[in-house]
Amino acid sequence: MVEVTAQLVAKWDRGGEVDVSADMTALALETTGRVGFGYSFESFERSTAHPFVSATLGPLRYAQRRNFTFPLVRTLFGGRAEERYRRDLAHLAEVVDEVVRARRAEGGGGADLLGLMLDSGALDEVNIRDQVITFLIAGHETTSGALSFALHYLSRHPEVAERARAEVDAVWGAAEAPEFEQVAKLRYVRRVLDEALRLWPTAPVYAREARRGTVLGGRYPLEAGQWVLVLLPLVHRNPEVWPSPESFDPDRFAPDRVRARPAHVYKPFGTGERACIGRQFAVHEATLALGTLLRRYDLVASPDHRLRVAEALTLKPEGFTLTPRRR
Template sequence: MESSWLETRWARPLYLAFAFCLALGLLQAIKLYLRRLRLLRDLCPFPAPPTHWFYGHQKLLQDGKIEKLEELVEKYPCAFPYWVGPFQAFFYIYDPDYAKTFLGRTDPKSKYLYKFLIPCLGNGLVNLEGSKWFQHRCLLTPGFNVNILKSYIKVMAHSVNTMLGKWEKICGTQDTVVEVFEHINLMTLDVLMKCAFSQETNCQISSNHDLYVKTTFEASKINFYRLYSFLHHHDIIFKFSPQGHRLQELVKILHQYTEKVIQDRKKLLKDEKKHGNTQKRKDQDYLDIILSAQAENGNSFSDTDLRSEVNTFILAGHDTMAGSISWLLYHLALNPEHQERCRQEIRGILRDRSSITWDQLGEMSYTTMCIKESLRLAPPIPSISRELSKPITFPDGRSLPAGITVVLSIWGLHHNSAIWENPKVFDPLRFSQENSDQRHTHSFLPFSAGPRNCIGQHFAMVKLKVAIALILLHFKVSPDPTRPLVFLHQIVLKPKNGVHLHLKKLP
């Protein structure tokens, strides 16, 4: 009688391996099921939108439509759980008391979003935690002191005027519709490269840098898609997906750009040393600060750290600034009475139009209110997230345990009708001194708050003032009603189809 197949030598190990894998799979399924039960229990005090048993709320925000988020903010006071698949939930908050409690802690960055950004940014200020983050923050803060910012004013003005020269050629004396976001994107990259890295890229005139700008846009889109696609949270699954393959290609382009910036400066310093020209430049730029930090802290500030911080500054800096200037211009186009009042204020301050100074920026009180109102309506970074390292209790008594990922929706906070009357209306007087003093300290957070607030926020405000002052002196802007602005709620706020405006050259 022949032996059964289980009794053969080759079948027995295969059977045992199958049984072992089955047991492991069962244990993992039990673990995931218990995780779901625990999350349901922990999030029970907070009402949530109807959810699909498998996809969760994935399709609510994955397409980047901002209107859906506004509906949820209106319907669920303070906060709501957002399920990404059956076993993972993010906890969205948009109440100033919740935000104050949340930002007053030192929880680590979310392992989801910020881990996904590492291939593009590396481990710079955005992603670092603990003592290493504190070290980098201390080393890089001198790059944003007042004296350095003052030295950037002329450089910024020159780059803005280059863009205005392009617009004059396009428009002539006619009222012409222009897609301004592309131009502003290149202009902010030009400013960043000149101010932070002392590089004359000619990127506004040469088309060589279009690839870098388009690459950042596409990489941001892929990372946002991954955040709300729970299957792609697993590195192996994402790596072998079409989006994962494409991101690897994009990351190579971004890193080549960064590496060239660093190597060009190192070559310059080497040549200066070779020819005996070791005198320090009067105005150190951001890259000087980073290289000095590396020279003084070689053991704790590696070449990888250097690349990460340069990556972070270029990517985070130019992308957010391009959006902020574009949204401000669009909001002023929609509100011509506020645009004209800004223009009159700027004319009164600059007079001859030939230059702009640091002190003059401080006199632009109404323009500053318009800038803040635009940042309220369209915060460049729509949300930030942390993973709770210990339980948190909110002012209303409701609590969450450690391990939950909390997302502070800055967009939701800025459009919360419980804080802002008629939140969709552009009203710069919200930011008058009197109104600001009466408002909650954590109701307006375009640059976040607490110890991890935006290190470049003063640089950003200076750039916004310089750009809008020079633009309004030379052009009147009005919207194109056939192509309204559509926001894409991604990691950085983006325009879905560009920003189309009527530009009319002023005499």
């Protein structure tokens, strides 16, 4: 994680305006690839995004449209989209097969996630491919969005950025890179991340199916088999729980205020058995990246920038640029 973040810093050190969402996507994809699977996508050596990224976006958009489009519309207009969807999936499989081939050529094994799967003997090749695709997609799409939203709010709230920066300076000191334990000590930086995820949870919805007939909340009758979508941007803006819900206030996540809130009102990583399996990985990666960028740069956004949110199952800022200025 430190090595990949250093590559991002080297890019930003060249000066000029940066595309935040694109750079955070490169950071998260490269980190997941290297840490989980010992594979580099050469994300910061490329002039454009790795083809894996565009091949990821297509299936995500297709899945979104398929879930929320009437069957007749899918029948009339879905042929070309279906063909592109299959082509994108084939490319994802090709990329991951190359990752696995590269590891096998090195003798297989290893202490990372791919090595553990290959050594287990419990998973066949198709299962391993599916697991790797899932980790790569989920590991880079959501984390890159969370980082991008956090940087948006830091650029809009210089007093928050200054307080977070002071914490980084105090905890990390003059060391070129932090030790593992020092990242977890950035408690205010973590609050910044939590508050950004409250306002814009990058995985914005989860679903539940009624096992039997019931009345939800005393108001909504459900038959067995019916589904409910929980829209997290609304849950996270409930004014009965979150005073002034549209304002950005990392201190909402001070320990005493967290303990005072009811359970289940903050779910940016999902819930239950299907909650995010990579939560601790993502939080550590994002906190490390934010701490590194805050320590090195003032984050200057265009004065006429207005937040626009793009959705392809996950959420991230659209067209968000910064001009990082060395401290």
